[in-house]
Amino acid sequence: xxxxxxxxxxxxxxxxxxxxxxxxxxxxxxxxxxxxxxxxxxxxxxxxxxxxxxxxxxxxxxxxxxxxxxxxxxxxxxxxxxxxxxxxxxxxxxxxxxxxxxxxxxxxxxxxxxxxxxxxxxxxxxxxxxxxxxxxxxxxxxxxxxxxxxxxxxxxxxxxxxxxxxxxxxxxxxxxxxxxxxxxxxxxxxxxxxxxxxxxxxxxxxxxxxxxxxxxxxxxxxxxxxxxxxxxxxxxxxxxxxxxxxxxxxxxxxxxxxxxxxxxxxxxxxxxxxxxxxxxxxxxxxxxxxxxxxxxxxxxxxxxxxxxxxxxxxxxxxxxxxxxxxxxxxxxxxxxxxxxxxxxxxxxxxxxxxxxxxxxxxxxxxxxxxxxxxxxxxxxxxxxxxxxxxxxxxxxxxxxxxxxxxxxxxxxxxxxxxxxxxxxxxxxxxxxxxxxxxxxxxxxxxxxxxxxxxxxxxxxxxxxxxxxxxxxxxxxxxxxxxxxxxxxxxxxxxxxxxxxxxxxxxxxxxxxxxxxxxxxxxxxxxxxxxxxxxxxxxxxxxxxxxxxxxxxxxxxxxxxxxxxxxxxxxxxxxxxxxxxxxxxxxxxxxxxxxxxxxxxxxxxxxxxxxxxxxxxxxxxx
Amino acid sequence: xxxxxxxxxxxxxxxxxxxxxxxxxxxxxxxxxxxxxxxxxxxxxxxxxxxxxxxxxxxxxxxxxxxxxxxxxxxxxxxxxxxxxxxxxxxxxxxxxxxxxxxxxxxxxxxxxxxxxxxxxxxxxxxxxxxxxxxxxxxxxxxxx
Numbered sequence: 001x002x003x004x005x006x007x008x009x010x011x012x013x014x015x016x017x018x019x020x021x022x023x024x025x026x027x028x029x030x031x032x033x034x035x036x037x038x039x040x041x042x043x044x045x046x047x048x049x050x051x052x053x054x055x056x057x058x059x060x061x062x063x064x065x066x067x068x069x070x071x072x073x074x075x076x077x078x079x080x081x082x083x084x085x086x087x088x089x090x091x092x093x094x095x096x097x098x099x100x101x102x103x104x105x106x107x108x109x110x111x112x113x114x115x116x117x118x119x120x121x122x123x124x125x126x127x128x129x130x131x132x133x134x135x136x137x138x139x140x141x142x143x144x145x146x147x148x149x150x151x152x153x154x155x156x157x158x159x160x161x162x163x164x165x166x167x168x169x170x171x172x173x174x175x176x177x178x179x180x181x182x183x184x185x186x187x188x189x190x191x192x193x194x195x196x197x198x199x200x201x202x203x204x205x206x207x208x209x210x211x212x213x214x215x216x217x218x219x220x221x222x223x224x225x226x227x228x229x230x231x232x233x234x235x236x237x238x239x240x241x242x243x244x245x246x247x248x249x250x251x252x253x254x255x256x257x258x259x260x261x262x263x264x265x266x267x268x269x270x271x272x273x274x275x276x277x278x279x280x281x282x283x284x285x286x287x288x289x290x291x292x293x294x295x296x297x298x299x300x301x302x303x304x305x306x307x308x309x310x311x312x313x314x315x316x317x318x319x320x321x322x323x324x325x326x327x328x329x330x331x332x333x334x335x336x337x338x339x340x341x342x343x344x345x346x347x348x349x350x351x352x353x354x355x356x357x358x359x360x361x362x363x364x365x366x367x368x369x370x371x372x373x374x375x376x377x378x379x380x381x382x383x384x385x386x387x388x389x390x391x392x393x394x395x396x397x398x399x400x401x402x403x404x405x406x407x408x409x410x411x412x413x414x415x416x417x418x419x420x421x422x423x424x425x426x427x428x429x430x431x432x433x434x435x436x437x438x439x440x441x442x443x444x445x446x447x448x449x450x451x452x453x454x455x456x457x458x459x460x461x462x463x464x465x466x467x468x469x470x471x472x473x474x475x476x477x478x479x480x481x482x483x484x485x486x487x488x489x490x491x492x493x494x495x496x497x498x499x500x501x502x503x504x505x506x507x508x509x510x511x512x513x514x515x516x517x518x519x520x521x522x523x524x525x526x527x528x529x530x531x532x533x534x535x536x537x538x539x540x541x542x543x544x545x546x547x548x549x550x551x552x553x554x555x556x557x558x559x560x561x562x563x564x565x566x567x568x569x570x571x572x573x574x575x576x577x578x579x580x581x582x583x584x585x586x587x588x589x590x591x592x593x594x595x596x597x598x599x600x601x602x603x604x605x606x607x608x609x610x611x612x613x614x615x616x617x618x619x620x621x
Numbered sequence: 622x623x624x625x626x627x628x629x630x631x632x633x634x635x636x637x638x639x640x641x642x643x644x645x646x647x648x649x650x651x652x653x654x655x656x657x658x659x660x661x662x663x664x665x666x667x668x669x670x671x672x673x674x675x676x677x678x679x680x681x682x683x684x685x686x687x688x689x690x691x692x693x694x695x696x697x698x699x700x701x702x703x704x705x706x707x708x709x710x711x712x713x714x715x716x717x718x719x720x721x722x723x724x725x726x727x728x729x730x731x732x733x734x735x736x737x738x739x740x741x742x743x744x745x746x747x748x749x750x751x752x753x754x755x756x757x758x759x760x761x762x763x764x765x766x
Contacts, residue, residue, distance in 0.1 A: 263665035
């Protein structure tokens with residue numbers, strides 16, 4: 001085949017024209033692009049034998065190289081596997097190329113994503129110019145340009161942005177929670193510190209009061225001990241006082257004994273001699289013993305001696321009277337007679353005095369020993385008392401002790417309360433910390449970082465959108481201009497004065513009167529002309545100007561008046577590429593549409609043939 | 622007391638009285654002793670130790686030794702001791718020489734004076750006078766009981 005030109009495939013209905021195009025498509029891409037034929041979705045017809053296989057083989061030229069592309073389908077595999085082999089200059093077919101290499105060959109011929117612009121069904125104008133189908137102009141333009149990539153990037157960024165926004169929203173919520181939890185943690189830590197300080201203070205207070213209690217206890221112990229010592233001291237002092245009194249009494253007895261008896265012991269010998277002399281003198285009548293006048297009187301009265309109890313007579317009475325008379329006469333010596341009686345017991349008195357003195361001295365010695373013992377004990381007690389500081393003794397120690405114990409209880413209660421507070425706040429801190437950690441881990445990053453990331457994504461997306469919009473605008477303008485130039489070239493007598501393309505790639509035509517109309521208002525011929533102009537423009541722009549073009553049933557629905565325009569359009573396209581066109585070659589008698597005039601078609605085809613030198617290809621089952 | 626006999630008041634020299642007051646104030650076993658008892662002990666000491674006569678007995682006498690005279694019954698023993706001292710000294714141990722109680726008192730004052738001087742030396746002025754005097758008493762009492 002020639003590298004450029006138009007190749008017509010004609011035949012009856014069901015002859016396999018479209019199937020042939022489908023086969024080429026299937027060989028290249030593994031799917032069926034044209035529908036409307038029986039079992040279009042099945043590569044292998046259902047009437048085929050089970051063991052039959054569907055096999056398509058294409059020989060293609062790629063620059064200076066030649067390849068054989070083949071694909072085989074079984075009843076189990078509609079898609080089959082592309083088998084690409086290089087054909088050398090001698091026509092020898094080489095080994096199968098790798099799948100990647102095979103796909104690369106296909107891509108160099110015509111990438112799958114833009115093949116919709118090159119495999120055209122009979123309604124291709126509606127599909128391409130319409131904006132609803134997957135083969136809409138916009139979708140095709142997006143596919144053949146980088147816009148799809150940009151759009152995908154925008155969509156991806158939008159999706160990412162959406163996710164980030166969701167994360168950001170969640171992070172903001174989590175951030176609030178984290179902030180509150182941080183506040184809780186901070187507050188808990190402050191409270192823990194405060195309570196720890198309070199516990200320490202309480203401990204110090206308790207220690208202080210316990211120290212006071214211990215001191216008080218010691219004081220009380222000392223006080224009791226002091227009282228005991230004081231009592232002992234008083235007892236000993238009293239005992240010493242008693243012994244002192246005893247000693248004083250003894251000393252008084254001794255002194256009195258001495259003062260009253262010293263002269264006696266000094267003079268006892270002389271007094272005894274004097275006493276004997278007095279008795280002798282008395283016996284000699286020098287100092288007659290006096291007789292008590294009362295006794296004499298009483299004895300005389302009763303007749304019985306008052307001294308001896310003997311009966312007295314006149315003689316005795318006379319003796320008494322004589323003695324009384326003599327006694328009174330010896331006046332100057334009579335007082336000495338009393339000395340006989342006075343000194344009669346002198347020795348006994350001295351003996352008594354000795355006994356008294358000895359007893360007193362013995363007692364004095366004993367009391368002195370006792371006293372010395374008491375004094376010794378008293379000194380010890382006084383030493384102990386001197387060591388006791390009684391100045392600190394409280395007035396009411398027991399009440400003071402109760403007060404201190406009450407204070408200790410109060411501070412102990414507070415300490416327990418503070419300690420429990422520490423436990424509670426520590427628990428709260430741990431829970432808040434764990435929750436915050438969980439939130440921070442789940443958030444991955446905080447809201448600010450997410451916001452920055454989101455801004456970057458937004459900025460990038462905005463840039464891409466701007467880029468897309470600008471690129472799209474350029475593309476639209478180029479398409480519009482290119483299409484309009486082609487359109488005017490093909491239809492120089494067109495009634496339209498201007499063409500525009502909106503955001504949905506919908507063409508609008510403005511006639512010379514200023515009225516606008518959409519593509520839908522165009523006739524099929526005009527629409528197909530417009531579509532082919534568009535394809536021509538796009539294929540030039542996207543670098544696939546030489547890619548083959550497959551048009552199924554090109555003249556379907558076209559008024560004969562537009563055959564020439566279509567033919568002219570195809571002819572202009574064929575300068576750079578191969579164009580395969582099927583058309584219905586109705587046999588004689590076959591029903592054709594009223595708009596279909598085979599003669600006109602043949603005429604136009606022949607015109608093409610004459611210009612391009614292409615040959616007819618007739619396919620028959 | 623028999624009628625017709627009046628005992629004179631005992632006196633001592635003023636110096637003796639001062640010594641006696643010092644003895645009565647001295648911290649010893651004669652402290653606060655009655656003046657007449659002190660004079661009796663002094664006289665007994667003079668008799669017992671045959672203390673020599675001292676002419677200062679002729680010095681001015683003080684009669685304020687005791688405002689109670691010896692004529693009351695309470696001093697009967699005291700009077701007999703004066704008599705006994707007189708018997709042992711100036712009466713030359715003859716009862717018939719003992720008719721003058723005034724002389725007995727003077728004799729007593731004489732011996733008391735001697736004894737007071739002795740006590741001054743041995744009791745007041747000696748460091749261990751009180752103790753030695755007391756020991757003397759104890760020994761005498763022990764030996765003569």
